[in-house]
Amino acid sequence: MSEQFSSSVDVSGEDIHWDFKDAMSYGGYLGLERLLTSQKCLTEEHDEMLFIVIHQVGELWMKLVLHETEGGIAHLQRDEVGPALKMFARVSRIQEQLIHAWDVLSTMTPADYLAFRDALGQSSGFQSFQYRTLEYRLGNKNAALARVHKHNPPAHRMVTRALELPSLWDETLRLLARRGYAIPAELVERDWTQPYAPSEAVEDVWRTIYRDSETHWEAYELGEKLVDLEHKFQQWRFNHMKTVERIIGYRKGTGGTSGVSYLVKALDLRFFPEIWTVRTTL
Numbered sequence: 001m002s003e004q005f006s007s008s009v010d011v012s013g014e015d016i017h018w019d020f021k022d023a024m025s026y027g028g029y030l031g032l033e034r035l036l037t038s039q040k041c042l043t044e045e046h047d048e049m050l051f052i053v054i055h056q057v058g059e060l061w062m063k064l065v066l067h068e069t070e071g072g073i074a075h076l077q078r079d080e081v082g083p084a085l086k087m088f089a090r091v092s093r094i095q096e097q098l099i100h101a102w103d104v105l106s107t108m109t110p111a112d113y114l115a116f117r118d119a120l121g122q123s124s125g126f127q128s129f130q131y132r133t134l135e136y137r138l139g140n141k142n143a144a145l146a147r148v149h150k151h152n153p154p155a156h157r158m159v160t161r162a163l164e165l166p167s168l169w170d171e172t173l174r175l176l177a178r179r180g181y182a183i184p185a186e187l188v189e190r191d192w193t194q195p196y197a198p199s200e201a202v203e204d205v206w207r208t209i210y211r212d213s214e215t216h217w218e219a220y221e222l223g224e225k226l227v228d229l230e231h232k233f234q235q236w237r238f239n240h241m242k243t244v245e246r247i248i249g250y251r252k253g254t255g256g257t258s259g260v261s262y263l264v265k266a267l268d269l270r271f272f273p274e275i276w277t278v279r280t281t282l
């Protein structure tokens with residue numbers, strides 16, 4: 001073994017020796033070489049680095065949110081509510097990080113952003129395949145939005161798979177049906193690519209669960225976790241819309257939408273509709 005690839009150190013009387021060729025290192029394990037050379041600014045503008053890093057951090061958190069959401073859904077499929085709740089609790093904490101990231105981006109003024117905005121061309125958050133995958137897994141099935149990814153086959157496969165699978169809400173209703181709650185049969189087996197249509201029968205089930213939570217404790221806890229998750233998703237959307245308003249005003253979006261008014265409309269979307277409507281009649 002060559003001397004330069006090995007080392008030993010005396011730590012509290014213990015001789016620790018390692019071989020660098022095989023040893024795991026901090027940067028190697030974390031892939032820092034790729035991670036920290038992936039901030040490729042197109043301009044010399046100071047704030048472009050902030051813009052890139054905020055998006056990269058967002059995509060990394062989204063990766064973990066997807067991982068935890070998949071894990072949580074898999075537990076629900078196996079009727080393991082407790083471990084699913086543990087994963088959704090983590091999702092909510094990650095969402096808090098995503099929400100607070102807007103405060104960092106808000107330090108960028110309109111002039112700072114406009115200085116490099118033209119370099120972005122027609123690229124836009126619309127093209128985030130992880131975001132679209134997440135929306136589909138949670139239950140917002142707008143099939144048209146998958147087409148954006150058709151020129152990127154791995155992304156298209158990921159998004160299409162999410163479109164075709166039962167969402168978190170679908171799996172929640174299937175679990176309730178297995179537990180004897182009166183979920184309509186056409187919601188237990190359906191074409192999952194289609195948007196979910198709210199049902200009075202489902203609202204009735206949640207009314208039963210909420211009115212007597214002590215006898216329906218697991219279902220009640222699951223319902224409240226989903227409320228947290230959707231509430232935080234709404235907060236993220238709202239902060240996005242307000243940050244966009246303060247940075248580009250009422251300009252059109254680079255992705256071709258009207259901009260702020262498009263983002264305002266997106267605030268009306270619901271992943272778990274009956275869990276909200278039931279609250280009016282509890």
Ligand code: HEM
Nearest residue numbers: 055058124125126128131244247253254255256257259266
């Ligand atoms: C200066 C900052 C930003 C501006 C001006 C902005 C603006 C917009 C606009 C106008 C849209 C609508 C699509 C379009 O026409 O382009 C949009 C969509 C989107 N943006 Fe941003 N955005 C900003 C930052 C971010 C950040 C930091 C993220 C994520 C980390 C993000 C994620 C998204 C996503 C996922 C969509 C698609 C939303 C949907 O389809 O409902 N944006 N953004």
Ligand SMILES: N[C@@H](CC(=O)c1ccccc1NC=O)C(=O)O
Nearest residue numbers: 120123124125126252253254255
């Ligand atoms: N839609 C934004 C551009 C934008 O925000 C963006 C552009 C490239 C990569 C990520 C982006 N972020 C989210 O939409 C705009 O209209 O200025």
